[in-house]
Amino acid sequence: MTGGWLEAWRPGPGRPWDIRAATHLLRRATLGNPRALVRRCLELEPREAVDELVAGELAADNGVDDQLAATLPTVLASEAPEDLAAYLWLRMLATSHPLRARMVLFWHDHFATSVQKVRSAYWMAQQLATFEAHGLGSFEQLVLEVAKGPAMLRWLDNDQNRKGRANENFARELLELFTLGRGNYSEDDIKQAARAFTGWRIRREAFYFDRRRHDTGEKTVFGKRGPFTGEQVIQMAVARPECARFVASKLCAVFIGPECPGPARDEVAELFRHEGGRIGPVLRTLLASRLFFDPRFRGTRIRGPVEWIVWALTSLEVLAPPQLLHRAAARMGQALLAPPDVAGWDEEEAWISSSAWLQRANFAGRLGTTIELRPALDDFVPGRGELSHLARRLFPEGLGDAGPEIARQASAEAGLPRPVRLNGLLRALLMLPAAHRF
Amino acid sequence: MDRRNFLKTGGQAFFALPCLDPFLGLVPDAALSSLKLVNRARDRLLVVLELAGGNDGLNTVIPIEDPIYHRVRPTLRVEHSELTLGDDSGLALHPNLGGLHELFREGELAIVLGVGYPSPNRSHFRSMDIWQSGRPDLEDAQRGWLGAAAETLGRRGSEVPAMALGGTELPLCLRGKIVVPTLRTLEEYQLFQDDRAGKANSGRKKTLLGLVEEKENDDRLARLIKRTARQAYVGAEKLKNAALSYRTKVEYPRTGLGTRFELAARSLSSPLGTRVVHLRLGGFDTHASQRRTHPALLSELSTAVSAFAKDMKVRKLWKHTAVVCFSEFGRRVAENNSRGTDHGAAAPMFLAGGSVNGGLHGTQPSLEDLDHGDLKFAIDFRRVYRDVLESWLDIPSAEILGGRQAGLELFD
Numbered sequence: 001m002t003g004g005w006l007e008a009w010r011p012g013p014g015r016p017w018d019i020r021a022a023t024h025l026l027r028r029a030t031l032g033n034p035r036a037l038v039r040r041c042l043e044l045e046p047r048e049a050v051d052e053l054v055a056g057e058l059a060a061d062n063g064v065d066d067q068l069a070a071t072l073p074t075v076l077a078s079e080a081p082e083d084l085a086a087y088l089w090l091r092m093l094a095t096s097h098p099l100r101a102r103m104v105l106f107w108h109d110h111f112a113t114s115v116q117k118v119r120s121a122y123w124m125a126q127q128l129a130t131f132e133a134h135g136l137g138s139f140e141q142l143v144l145e146v147a148k149g150p151a152m153l154r155w156l157d158n159d160q161n162r163k164g165r166a167n168e169n170f171a172r173e174l175l176e177l178f179t180l181g182r183g184n185y186s187e188d189d190i191k192q193a194a195r196a197f198t199g200w201r202i203r204r205e206a207f208y209f210d211r212r213r214h215d216t217g218e219k220t221v222f223g224k225r226g227p228f229t230g231e232q233v234i235q236m237a238v239a240r241p242e243c244a245r246f247v248a249s250k251l252c253a254v255f256i257g258p259e260c261p262g263p264a265r266d267e268v269a270e271l272f273r274h275e276g277g278r279i280g281p282v283l284r285t286l287l288a289s290r291l292f293f294d295p296r297f298r299g300t301r302i303r304g305p306v307e308w309i310v311w312a313l314t315s316l317e318v319l320a321p322p323q324l325l326h327r328a329a330a331r332m333g334q335a336l337l338a339p340p341d342v343a344g345w346d347e348e349e350a351w352i353s354s355s356a357w358l359q360r361a362n363f364a365g366r367l368g369t370t371i372e373l374r375p376a377l378d379d380f381v382p383g384r385g386e387l388s389h390l391a392r393r394l395f396p397e398g399l400g401d402a403g404p405e406i407a408r409q410a411s412a413e414a415g416l417p418r419p420v421r422l423n424g425l426l427r428a429l430l431m432l433p434a435a436h437r438f
Numbered sequence: 439m440d441r442r443n444f445l446k447t448g449g450q451a452f453f454a455l456p457c458l459d460p461f462l463g464l465v466p467d468a469a470l471s472s473l474k475l476v477n478r479a480r481d482r483l484l485v486v487l488e489l490a491g492g493n494d495g496l497n498t499v500i501p502i503e504d505p506i507y508h509r510v511r512p513t514l515r516v517e518h519s520e521l522t523l524g525d526d527s528g529l530a531l532h533p534n535l536g537g538l539h540e541l542f543r544e545g546e547l548a549i550v551l552g553v554g555y556p557s558p559n560r561s562h563f564r565s566m567d568i569w570q571s572g573r574p575d576l577e578d579a580q581r582g583w584l585g586a587a588a589e590t591l592g593r594r595g596s597e598v599p600a601m602a603l604g605g606t607e608l609p610l611c612l613r614g615k616i617v618v619p620t621l622r623t624l625e626e627y628q629l630f631q632d633d634r635a636g637k638a639n640s641g642r643k644k645t646l647l648g649l650v651e652e653k654e655n656d657d658r659l660a661r662l663i664k665r666t667a668r669q670a671y672v673g674a675e676k677l678k679n680a681a682l683s684y685r686t687k688v689e690y691p692r693t694g695l696g697t698r699f700e701l702a703a704r705s706l707s708s709p710l711g712t713r714v715v716h717l718r719l720g721g722f723d724t725h726a727s728q729r730r731t732h733p734a735l736l737s738e739l740s741t742a743v744s745a746f747a748k749d750m751k752v753r754k755l756w757k758h759t760a761v762v763c764f765s766e767f768g769r770r771v772a773e774n775n776s777r778g779t780d781h782g783a784a785a786p787m788f789l790a791g792g793s794v795n796g797g798l799h800g801t802q803p804s805l806e807d808l809d810h811g812d813l814k815f816a817i818d819f820r821r822v823y824r825d826v827l828e829s830w831l832d833i834p835s836a837e838i839l840g841g842r843q844a845g846l847e848l849f850d
Contacts, residue, residue: 117578157577300659331620341580346615352663354670355598355619355627361646361670362630402649409645413638420634428645433663 005264005291006271009046015293017046020397024298027438028255029053029287030098031105031307032314037098038396050288054136054280056097064094076122081115084125085336086322092310093319100136103279105306106254107131108336111146111178112344113155115337122205123151124337136280139247139272140238143178147234148207153200156342161198162213168194173342175237181249184242185222192219193237197230238277244269247277255286257300258348264291299437302348305332308360311438312430315394318371332359352436364430368422377422383414387425394429402432482830483706483759484714485699485746486584486611489739491723492562493765494732495785496813498535499549499802503528506805510772514728514779523549527798534737537744538788545796546747546756547788548848550822552803554784554815558767562723562781566766570610572823572839583823584714585614586838587831592616596711597673598627603705603717604698612716624704629674646671676709688749695719695742703749706759713831722765726776739763743790750792757792760830760849764819770811784815787822793850821846 011017022041026033030053040058041049052058068091075087088104095101108131115124127149134142146152147170153159156170171194175185199214200207219228222236237243248269252260268286275281286292303311306329313320326336333356339345380386387410391399399406406428413421429435500516501507508515519530521539531539541547555574559565571579584600591599602608602620612618619627629646631639650664650671686703690696695717702715719739724732743761750756768785784803803813824843827835836842 114580302659302663340613340615349662350615352666353616354666354673357667357670358627358629358674365630365632401653405645405648409638409641412641413635416635416638420632423632424635424638424642428642428649431646431667432649433660433667436663437659 005261005267006285006289008285008288009290009293011046015295017042020298021046021293022049023396024293024438025049025053025287027311028292028301029283030102030314031092031310032098033311033394033396034314034317035393035396046293047288050284053099053287054284056100059096059098061096062094065091065096068094072125076125079121081121081124081337082323082326084115084121084128085326088128088336089322089325090319092306093313093322098314099283100132103135104128104131107135107142107146109339109344110250111152112339112342113151114339114341118151118154120150120154123149123154126205127151136283137278139243139277139279140235142279143174143238144231144234146178147174147197147230148200150202150205150207153202153207158197159201161194161200162210163195163198163215166191166194166198166215170194171197171233174234177342177344179234179237179246180240180242181246184240184246189221192221193228193233195219196221196228196233200230241269241273244272244277248272251279251282251286253347254301255283256291257297259297259300260291267291299434301438302351303436303438304345304347304351305329305334305356305360306336307438308430308436309363312364312367312394312435313371316371316373316390317393318373320367320370324370328359328363332356332363360436361427361431365423365427367430368419368426373422377418382418382421383410386410386421387429390425390429395432395434399432400434402434406432481758482713482832483755484584484826484831485702485706485759485761486714486716487739487743487761487763488609488611488716488718489722489735489763489765490566490718490720491765492565492767492769492781493722493785494724494728494779495765495768495782496771496779497728497732498532498736499523499551499786500530500532501528501802501805502530504805506771510805512773513777514773523798527802529798529802532733532736534733535740537740537747538790540744541747541790542796546792546794547790547796548794549798550787550789550817550846550848551798551800552784552813552816553764553787553800553819553822554767554813555818555820556815558783558809558812558815560767560781560783562766567610569764569766569819572820574820575840579610580613581615582609582611582613583827583838584611584716585616585618587827587833588612588618588714589614589616590833591713591831596713597669598710598712600714601705601712601716603701603715604694609716609718612714621701621705624677624701624708627674627677627710629671643671673710686749687752688745690745690749691738691741693738693742695738696745699742699746700749703746703753706750707753707755724769724778725774725780726778728773728778747790760789760791760794760826762822762826763788763790764822768813771805771808771813772811783809783812785813787819789822789826789848791849795848795850799846799848817846818843822848825849 022038023033026037037058075083092101113127118124130145130149134145156173157167158170161167168190172190175190176182195215196219199210201210216227218225221228221233248265252265252268271285272282309325309329334345377386380389384407387406409428410425413424497516500519502519516532519533521531521535523529538547568574570582572583573579588600600612600618602612602618604622608618608620621627650667652661652664690700698717702717705712705715721731721735747756750759764787765785767781767783769779769782774780800817820839821843823839824835825846825848827833829849
């Protein structure tokens, strides 16, 4: 793509490919900014760094993804959603393909399916696996796979949808929330589309097409007439220009932020069509673009609870008990696997409320007790030495004018026991306003 | 310094950073009396009490003069009760509900009879969802009737409009788009303080506040974050000081519900502007040996509400307070073979408060004309919700309840 917003960003005087730019890329694309990845980015041209991120090659493969995946059957044996949530947290924190993990979170919010109604950790795990396998691939295939998954069939009652007694829930949300956006279809489209999805059921934990329940009659959807199947309706919906615009606006909201200009979104929609609706190639261009690196759009998003915790832990390069993280994020308003409704979580400023803020502060104030830093803080001078070390991990770009304030606390507390100092420093660093935006 | 100069130079900073003193623990805000909060007629307080498990309404509001009642409940029936409800209703409260009866005599307890909804669901899970969402028409509501109300109250200026007290999970009735804290103690809406840091803690608070001091070149997002953070820190401190400085003169019963009602009283008098509180009393699913547990639960209910009423009167908040009590269904008319009762349908609802339109509302369902062994409902529970939302909280109810409901005049 040439010209306009999506032209490749070319660093130069006044727009350096520096720590600030690299952390911006890592934060938006993968949530965290661990030192090794920042260094690796800066060894490459921005375009190459993006390519490696999308391909999952920027971080060295530590084998953890496979190890964790092998534990999944055990995780699911308990049938407890909290165990699956803990597994998801660990995957996000320890993966060597952080952009793919970030997209799993993105699709989880997009298709907003809640285990509280689905009531099967196994089905939710299947849905997450679909996000992982297809989240950077063809959007049409992703929608198709998700739509046929037992979790979605149960979530939006499509397993009850039958000839003569159509249930419109799934058809409606498919068009309104998953592919086209409100107002880009008619009520008749929904009614007719619902008929196409009849007979989609669950049998033996998998999709089952019940011919007897399927309405084979002619339907009129988007002005076209035919004995459409559910697969065909999905194909038609995704092919519509409104779908490209809808997906583009979601990607822009997440990767560019609320300030993204309309014309830029239009270019991303065009890019989506140009790339045949495949997400990976779209991201390769988007994340390397002038639009993405524009300083006006950096730091314009608010971190949600999961984004904030993942940033903190991956940047500190530590793990904490994932069940703890899950409960903490739930108290902050984001329980993974249980979005509040099919529209997903309310984002950006909706995350900022005084009680949510206190939850974050209290999490930050106790985090030190649950993690094991490497190298351990023993290696650093108490007070300012420790602060410097921790601050560089979280904020490679520097603390700006918050530095002196925290330095004062660090110096004042140099005489306290180390675990006490650590909790204090982490709370101060993680409760900086800059820690909650990216 | 004259006023104009003060505003020009120091005023801005002064108004931007309220209440630094209490935050640094120098002067506790002891002047914070509960009277200051409720200075507008619109500031109404609501406690929603959930009796979990399906309360046996027939042994709560008892048709004590009906021979059918005595016949079909040979072991469970209450033979006699002094707590009659009016002279000719034929109804009496269970003997353990003395506290509620006192409120009834003072015209501060409304008892709505025969409350339920069409096609009653006898699954705890499903029926409780219906009561909590206010939407029998929705298969899986994700938003509670009070969550929706809390959003409106938040927009009207309450910092923390609603709280769920006493448990760890947020009940569906309070779920909505805003974060509603679930607290077991008010201490949880507190900034955690590491005691091991000792004297360093005041320095730490200064640091936290300093990090969110507004600066000249802050953009809109920074200002929003900083303002919220300051609100959080200052609010938590105000709450702590208010909790410390207030001492209730009323003695609450030393029961689980008694403790939670005391917490409710403190929460509703806090500087956080909390207007709605949810409490829960469990154990009502009395399929067997009902005599062993139900009377004690009723006693716990009555003594707790009674103490709360006295406390709110002392705080001069009783006229601004309403307690609404509900359960997910009543129980069957006839007792079963295990000296208990099974899931039923319609049951009475209680509303207590200084501005409640006390007395009996509706008519007691017939014990002869039953629906598969259950009492038939006459009043849709959504009508009660409608009154709570519109007449009490001044919040439009149609969107929340999925339609317009006729009122019941439950409030003065």
